[in-house]
Each structure stands twice: as structure tokens, then as C-alpha cells.
Amino acid sequence: MTPDAPFPRRSRLAPLAAALALLPAAAASAEGSFATAFFISLERLPDGSARVDWIGSAMIWVLIAMSVASVALIWIAFAGNRPDDMLPRAEAEALRRAVAEGRTAEAAEASRTRGGDFGRMLHAALAAAPAGHDAMVRAAEATADEVVVQRLRRIEILNVFGQVAPMIGLFGTVYGMIVAFFTIARMGGAADPVALAGGIGTALVTTFWGLLIAIPALSAFAIVRNRIDAAGAEAARQVEQSLARFRGQGG
Secondary structure, three states: OOOOOOOOHHHHHHHHHHHHHHHHHHHHHOOOOOHHHHHHOOOOOOOOEEEEHHHHHHHHHHHHHHHHHHHHHHHHHHOOOOOOOOHHHHHHHHHHHHHOOHHHHHHHHHOOOOOOOHHHHHHHHHOOOOHHHHHHHHHHHHHHHHHHHHHHHHHHHHHHHHHHHHHHHHHHHHHHHHHHHHHHOOOOOOOOHHHHHHHHHHHHHHHHHHHHHHHHHHHHHHHHHHHHHHHHHHHHHHHHHHHHOOOOOOO
């Protein structure tokens, strides 16, 4: 084979195959480690040796991957929904002052790209100015609802993680108990407690990871959701106050 020729598929997969072959041996050698139980599910064989329970280990690693993704999503949710981004005080005050001084054209143009959610609501309201005050209020309220819904939709994945992770953990719990009872039946009803540890460990560890994901995810979702609701309501209130000068005017 020439140096420029591509490697055969077998040689490219060789490192992965070697790693998978070494995993059971490494797991068996570390079976006494407390930390190992949180990452690998082991099954005790009748001869006293241990092997990797691939189904239980797969569920554990799915939950570990979800926990990493959950941390990233929590950070994105907090960073993307800061109060200063939704309702920047300085820019909102400048826009309100422009409207109060009658510089509505300037305020309408500036609110296109400034003022965060407040700017979007004010821009929609000023765009409906030819139809009168009531139409401006309706446009601001519709935009407020749209802005809040869009932000809530982006963080809904945290709620999904918080709801699904305990279900996966419960699935692992049921699977682990099935393994434990099967071990009892296989050993004629007199199973060694060490032999039961694999199934019971899988049941508890998957529950642990499910709760570890759900509690922070649901807590972050509730905090950010309340922040979005509060900022949206405050922005809508300030827009309505700014539109008070248009009250009584027709189209």
C-alpha cells in the first residue's frame, strides 16, 4: 500500500474496537470503585466474575449526555434572557423621552434596532399610529405576547429535559429491578447479595442521574420563565404609558 493510499476501513476502526474490547476488563478491574458505579453498570456472573451490562450502561451514558446538554442549555437560557437585554433601561428611557417630546418618527426608527423587547413593542405600536390610540395599544399587546411566546419557546427544551430525564431514570430503575429478580430466579431463590448489586445499582444510579438532570433543569426553567413574564409585563406597561399621549386621537 502506497503512503498516499487511504487506510482500509478495518484499520480505521481498529482503535475503536480495541477500546471497546478493553472496556469490560477495565470495568471488572474497577468493580470495587464507588465512582465506577455512576458510569458503568456491571453484572455479576455465576462464576464470580463481572461483565459490563451494556443496556444499563447505555442508559447511564444517555443520562450523562443529557446532563451535559442540560448544563449548556441552562447557561444559554440565563445568558439569552437577561433583564438588560429584554428591557434595557437607558435605551427604553431614551425612546420614551422621544415619544413624550413628539419625536415619534425618530422613536419609530430607533426602536427598530434598539430597546430590546420594549423597542419591538413600541415600534409595532408606532407603526399602527395612523389607526389611532386603540390600534396602537392592540399592536403593542400583540407584539408583547409574541415576544414572550418566542422566548418561552426557546427555553421549553429545559422543561422537556426536566420531564423526560426522570422517565429515563425510572425506565432504568425498572430494568435494574428486573435484572435483580432474574438473578434471584437464576440462582434458585438464594442469590448472593453481591450478585444482586449490579441490577440494584443500575436501578439507583439511573434514578440518581435522572433527578440530577431534572431538578436543575426545572428550577432554571421556572426562574427564566418568571423573568421573561416579568420583563414582558413591565415592557408592555411602559409602552402603554408612552402611548397615553395619543389617547383621544383618531386615525
